[in-house]
Amino acid sequence: MSTSDFIPGTSRYSTFLRYAHWVTVVLVFLAYISINARKFLERGSAERLLAVESHYLIGIVVLLITVPRILVRLRQEAPPILPALGPASRLASKTAHLALFMFLIVQPVLGVASRLVSGRGIGMPLTEWSIPSFAVAQPELAKSLIHLHEFIGDAFYYVIGMHILAALWHLLVRRDNVLQRMV
Template identity: 75%
Template sequence: MNTPIGSRYPAFLRHTHWITFVLVLLAYITINARKFLERGSAERLFAVESHFLLGMLVLLITVPRIVVRLRHAAPPIVPEPGVASRLAAWTAHLALFVFLVVQPVLGIASRLLSGRGIGLPLTEWAIPSVGAAQPELAESLEHLHEFVGEAFYYVIGIHILAALWHWLGRRDNALQRML
């Protein structure tokens, strides 16, 4: 179903967009903060475990977000952009949604395959690894997770710049649809 809607995305999509933004921002902050914290310290463990939890939350929010998004047509951008802009926007949004699913899955898989499980911050609880540890595969997935995370600084940056360009340059309603 692709039901048309008004001039804004449905409230669920708007809210989950901004919640996802905050969660991704915090995930990047926590994983980068660990570099400045002493190995083996409680603070570093908290940063790393928070990163894991934030990634899992991103995945849990993104799946229903995609389902709802597929059921609703995007509100029209007024004035309508050209074909090249629409194709670029479609491509960027697809990349962002793939990232929001693949990145947490890579992180979760690499951690579980390492045999260490996934600790939850400020608790003694952990999601245990299942099966035998596969350290080589876990390391490969972790490197891919890190590469994708680095590459997505650029995609996220382009997304933000495009929103600002629509708002300040084109003066259309693209950004307002998500507010």
């Protein structure tokens, strides 16, 4: 990263934040594909295990990218939106982004926690490696965490969809620089 990435008042987010955003987009897309693919694969098959373990690994990577992304974002001023948003639009934007970042933290944490409190480890795809569970198996808690993880995952189809529609609205209708700040 160059020092110009951290100059306040520039028209785009820093290189790190832009790349982290788009890598996260791809990873979340792959996480949804991998977990939904398992529904079409035979229980106990190597293909199903690969889909599930890939989902776990992708979730962990999302978490590992999101934490520094949030820390950097808290330290850097956002490039201005031109023309400026009104108060209601600013509130909607801040609320949506807070929800998205909470999702990117809460979902992987719930996924990992559900596996660990189930007494099972988290297998790494295409290897014999796993993150072992050191917790005493608590099947009811694990089941509750899995249901919450699935509920939030389903709800976020809509939040992600609204985020995409908002970006398109800014680009095509409002014709401001919201999307350009992230590319």
